[in-house]
Amino acid sequence: QKKLVNHLNRIEGQVRGLKKMVEGGKYCPDILVQSLAVENSLESFNAQLLEHHLSEHVAHQFQHGQSSRAVKELIKIYNLVNR
Numbered sequence: 001q002k003k004l005v006n007h008l009n010r011i012e013g014q015v016r017g018l019k020k021m022v023e024g025g026k027y028c029p030d031i032l033v034q035s036l037a038v039e040n041s042l043e044s045f046n047a048q049l050l051e052h053h054l055s056e057h058v059a060h061q062f063q064h065g066q067s068s069r070a071v072k073e074l075i076k077i078y079n080l081v082n083r
Contacts, residue, residue, distance in 0.1 A: 004052070007045045014038045050077065 018034045061070035 004045070004049060007041070007048060011038060011041045011045060014041060053077075 014034070015038055018031065018038060021031045021034055058070045058074065061067065061073075
């Protein structure tokens with residue numbers, strides 16, 4: 001969890017920087033570059049969180065006879081990612 005919180009703290013800082021750029025009237029392509037960096041950071045965070053969930057929680061569910069619940073969660077996540 002500490003890695004995830006640290007990742008979110010970095011994203012928070014990026015978003016604050018992005019806001020300052022907009023407020024300061026910075027050049028649009030520069031703002032866009034920063035915005036895309038934030039988006040990439042969020043994608044990285046999501047991948048990290050999903051990996052943690054799969055290796056910890058889903059594995060636990062399968063090991064303890066809760067495979068139906070695990071599959072439902074995986075389908076829900078799959079559908080969210082593929083909207």
